[in-house]
Amino acid sequence: MENPVIKNLKERRSIYSIGKDVSHSQDELTALIQDAIKYSPSSFNSQSSRALILFGENHHKLWDTVKAELSKIVSAEAMEATTAKIDNCFRSGFGTVLFFEDSDVVTKLEKEFPLYADNFRIWSEQSGGMAQLSVWTALATEKVGATLQHYNPVIDEAVASEWNIPASWILRAQMPFGSIEQEAQEKAFMDDSQRFIVCK
Numbered sequence: 126m127e128n129p130v131i132k133n134l135k136e137r138r139s140i141y142s143i144g145k146d147v148s149h150s151q152d153e154l155t156a157l158i159q160d161a162i163k164y165s166p167s168s169f170n171s172q173s174s175r176a177l178i179l180f181g182e183n184h185h186k187l188w189d190t191v192k193a194e195l196s197k198i199v200s201a202e203a204m205e206a207t208t209a210k211i212d213n214c215f216r217s218g219f220g221t222v223l224f225f226e227d228s229d230v231v232t233k234l235e236k237e238f239p240l241y242a243d244n245f246r247i248w249s250e251q252s253g254g255m256a257q258l259s260v261w262t263a264l265a266t267e268k269v270g271a272t273l274q275h276y277n278p279v280i281d282e283a284v285a286s287e288w289n290i291p292a293s294w295i296l297r298a299q300m301p302f303g304s305i306e307q308e309a310q311e312k313a314f315m316d317d318s319q320r321f322i323v324c325k
């Protein structure tokens with residue numbers, strides 16, 4: 126059975142070699158990213174996921190900030206390889222999506238529905254993961270490569286200050302994207318029998 130969703134999921138890979146040779150406009154990619162997040166599910170339809178979408182000099186500033194913040198805590202020796210990775214795999218791209226979860230939404234739900242209070246933080250993280258997969262897959266179907274990075278919490282304060290991010294937005298992931306300069310290597314999969322139990 127050919128299924129378009131499975132086809133799109135297979136197309137999504139971690140693409141580390143990204144460039145700026147993207148045929149879409151910034152506005153088109155912004156709409157794509159926003160729709161991908163908007164139409165992703167969230168617990169109680171709480172819509173707790175937030176995003177900062179950076180292009181051009183803002184995108185460059187982000188990755189320069191990552192390097193600056195890391196250099197405060199990483200040895201000069203280790204920074205050499207890290208700098209090369211950031212420049213060649215992330216800064217080299219066309220833009221970056223920063224994913225946040227809004228803690229105010231979670232706090233409100235905890236108060237409103239005390240019976241589920243223990244779950245709302247977990248569900249918020251899960252909703253964020255769904256939004257990230259949606260964006261990653263949507264970009265892939267447009268032949269735009271991306272990876273999922275986690276320089277939070279090291280960069281949290283600098284990002285919040287530079288882009289005026291509300292205090293309740295908690296940074297969870299960064300997704301640099303761009304033209305696919307090198308395809309991902311083939312991926313190994315564990316045996317289905319170790320992952321799935323099917324009862325007929």
Ligand SMILES: Cc1cc2nc3c(=O)[nH]c(=O)nc-3n(C[C@H](O)[C@H](O)[C@H](O)COP(=O)(O)O)c2cc1C
Nearest residue numbers: 137138139140254272273274275276298309310312
């Ligand atoms: C929750 C989560 C966290 C991840 N964190 C990182 C990360 O910090 N850096 C990174 O390069 N890749 C990260 N990845 C990407 C995985 O390493 C990658 O998806 C996996 O190896 C499978 O490869 P594929 O994306 O090409 O299918 C993350 C993926 C997930 C789902």
